[in-house]
Amino acid sequence: MGHSNKYGDKMVYCGKCGKDNPTGAKFCEDCGAVLEAAPVAQQPKAVYSSGNWLSHEHAGFVSRFIAYLVDVIILGIIGRIVAIPFGTSYSYGYNMEYNTGFDLNPVGSILTAIIALAYIVYFEGGKGATPGKMLMKLKVIGTDGRMPIGYGTAVIRWIGKIISAVVLLLGFIWILFDKEKQGWHDKIANTFVVKQ
Numbered sequence: 001m002g003h004s005n006k007y008g009d010k011m012v013y014c015g016k017c018g019k020d021n022p023t024g025a026k027f028c029e030d031c032g033a034v035l036e037a038a039p040v041a042q043q044p045k046a047v048y049s050s051g052n053w054l055s056h057e058h059a060g061f062v063s064r065f066i067a068y069l070v071d072v073i074i075l076g077i078i079g080r081i082v083a084i085p086f087g088t089s090y091s092y093g094y095n096m097e098y099n100t101g102f103d104l105n106p107v108g109s110i111l112t113a114i115i116a117l118a119y120i121v122y123f124e125g126g127k128g129a130t131p132g133k134m135l136m137k138l139k140v141i142g143t144d145g146r147m148p149i150g151y152g153t154a155v156i157r158w159i160g161k162i163i164s165a166v167v168l169l170l171g172f173i174w175i176l177f178d179k180e181k182q183g184w185h186d187k188i189a190n191t192f193v194v195k196q
Helices: 050-054 061-086 106-127 131-135 151-166 170-176 184-189
Strands: 002-004 010-013 020-022 138-142 191-195
Touching (some): 050 138, 061 138, 106 131, 106 151, 151 170, 170 184
Antiparallel strands (some): 002 010
């Protein structure tokens, strides 16, 4: 917010007209704007430049897990609807029989996988967030700051999620210990999940 002029004196920058004002000034000498109202460091958040998203706080495990549960519920409802015409079951743990979805006939299984892939890729690749992440006010960004990440990166991230899951879910648990709060799928796809 403050910087020095050519004489080394601290100055306060006016975000409205661009004038340097003496330290401690409450109003701009040129335009009269309140200096605290528009500091340089707080430009409008609607401008999503690449550097802007990288300055956002990384989302932790809990908010990401809640977003995941919301998406699982949505995909579960869609999966049940898709499974009906094939006379298959999509009931995870229903009646304590622990059907894991593998009893779907091949057509139902393939359709369910395609729907899940399309859901993730469309929302994360094109919109920056799935409905679950939207609810939790999270965004998936590239490590270079781009948002949305694009469909290709979203596919890579989806494959990374499979890898994160099959190794005893360690790829997801990794978020708890990683300094950047990245899961393995984030590292594979070069992405971060940040708070809006």
